[in-house]
Amino acid sequence: MSNIRGKAYAMNVITPMKRWKTPILKAAFKLFTAKFTQWELRKLSFIHFARWTTISADKMPRFDAMTKRESFGYDYLLFESNFNGSWNEYVDAFHSVLSFKLNLVWMWSENYPGSIPLVPFKTYIEHNQLHNDYYYMAYPGSTVTDVKNAVDVHRAFKSLARTLDSSDEAFAAAYRDFLHQVQNKLGSNGGPGPQMS
Amino acid sequence: MSNRYDSFYGYTGLFPIIDDLQAESHLDILREVLMSLPDGRGSLFSRTGLVHGARLFIIDDPVYNGRPSREEHFAYAYLALSITFDGELEALAERIAAVGAEAFTSVFSHCYGFGGASSAGAVLSYLKACQIETTFLYVDSDVDLPGTLSALAAQRRIADMIERAQGCGPAERKALVRDLAERLQLSPAPEPGDFVTSNDRDL
Structure with a gap:
């Protein structure tokens, strides 16, 4: 497991979503591309980079040698973040500072409990987290x-x-x-x- | 939708892992390859000189979240690759083919559709074939990789200069600033991947 490299932690969380919800989520993300909506993230100043990606069965790569076809019914929301500090500090910060925006993004995922109260939220993140097999940072000694x-x-x-x-x-x-x-x-x-x- | 954030590119790819009958599965071999892949200075992503951060992880199957959600499975396991780097995908593919073809091949030869990494065109077409568009990308920086590394390396030397300049008159301070400015200008950008970012060794 290589979630940690120096002062950086790499988190991956993948959650299922009903397909009809994906366009709504994408519309919400369009709002967040306006930089003034990102001020809390900048103020927290502990996330090097982060991304959200929606995964659909019809967008999966396919090659001739593959005999089976993907037919999963959900879309999946993949969240990846590079931050400084511990897992607990990060999830706590999400819960206490970004709970409204976070709920806007994750509320479309199945069985999402909301970011408040904290314990069910942490349980949900932990349950859906995927650990890294390899992690590289260009400046691992710097926050x-x-x-x-x-x-x-x-x-x-x-x-x-x-x-x-x-x-x-x-x-x-x-x-x-x-x-x-x-x-x-x-x-x-x-x-x-x-x-x- | 959002593969780019200012001058940064956020590449996300899902590479289907070969699922065939053999003594040791590609999945198991791949995990071992990934665990032994160097992750510091001189590693695959370090040598490109473009990559701020990268990760590889295997998605065996989706996680089941209990009722009322449905349990479902992927037909294949996927190797997820995420890279945040300067510039465009074409430039990254060119650098991978030039300086990291062997390491790239050691990983992706366990995935369907891989056609080698000997040319920038082959790397680019494979990266594109497996690319999943990033929905939302966030980067808390406005400086490219050489600029970031140079600043990290310069910061300590600037602090040392300030310490030496304490108690000096304007002429002496000028000399110290001029000397450091010239040294910093001559220093090549430090190599990425080290814990301590330094270009001292090149002076």
Whole structure:
């Protein structure tokens, strides 16, 4: 099982859905493509990337050598996420911060209990979770916040370097501004991170 | 619908695993192959230089959720592949064929329809044949992979420079900033897959 790579955890959850519900769910996802609807996710700042995919029998790949044909009656909703922290912290955050939007997405799945109360929700996620056989992260030692901080520090430093040809006074002012911008973003990144369950 | 998020591509694929009568099933062999596949610097996805994250997992069968839902089964087991990367699928296929054909073949030769990975065209057509359109993709970043790795590597060196610059006058600080800016510009982007992102070794 390779759900964990450094500071990142990869979760997969697959749930059955009655076919007639799929177009409604897709319409809901269209609303969520507007970036202003994603502000809670950005504020949480612990999901590198996530995706939802709907799987239908008529869209499954098919090759000549395959003698059987898929005929499953449900559509399936596959959720995949890369986040920092433990499974419990992640599901707790979903339950407490994103419960309304999460319910809008998962309420179409069979026997979904809702994200509140917490225990049936966790039981449902656990029951439908598929574990990874292989997991790769390009920067496993860095959390989402580590990456954002490093990018901000790097950009600020490049701006500072563009003032090198200015007078000493102007450069001193630019250096002070630079320190103000980066002083809370210089924490180290790297390392395998804490052991997570 | 949403394979893309800004400059990122979210590929999702389901690859049917060969189901034939032999002493050891493709499913069992595939699980062993996946467990032994390198996952750090120099691994298949690292060498492409495009991939932020990737995973492979086997879907044997759907999970039964109890009554009143129906119990049902897939005709085949599927290998699910998800990749989040920079750019377009064509570019990724090109890189896989160029730097990862052997590893790619060791995995997908256990799946139906695989026609080899010796050319970008073969990899691309197989990835497309098994692609399931991603319904909704979310990426919490606006920086490509080289930019991300360079920033992670630069951050520590910038912090070191700030420490050294404490108590210095403007001229000395300028010299320290100029020196680091030149060094960072000359440093190649670090290789992906390491726990500690660094380009120190290249200086």
